[in-house]
Amino acid sequence: MMTAEHLRSLIAAGLPCDHLEVTGDGRHWAAVIVSPAFEGRRAIQRHQMVYATLGERIHNDEVHALSMKTYTPDEWRARAGTR
Template identity: 70%
Template sequence: MTADQLKHIISAGLACEHIYLEGDGRHWYAIIVSPEFEGKRQIQRHQRVYATLGARMQTDEVHALSMKTFTPAEWAQAQGE
């Protein structure tokens, strides 16, 4: 799987303002910014992202996904805006 494919899968299932991905095809690191994360704890945000991947996590198509998740306001603050 390529970064573009993974980005497309996540953004098709989750309204994202920003997605950054890097990885080797099986092990990924992501920064994901979504208004859908408002009012959710980190574990709930991660579960929401994993839900977009569905069976791809079980079939080992995506072996590992480490992520940082932000609301748009949190992202703006992290960027110093």
């Protein structure tokens, strides 16, 4: 069974992350991902980049559902300033 730490390490291995949070119950996951690789990309493209890091784990149902919030470092800093 997938763990939050394992999923976190898979994402971090495939994307440079300034910040990465992963929570979930073993099949349904939520992630907050801050990466400079997202710069200039739309949300769907960012999600596709994350899915690509997970490869077959998405297709073989090892990760059943993944809800993502994806930010560039500048977006993340701006978001932190509004709290």
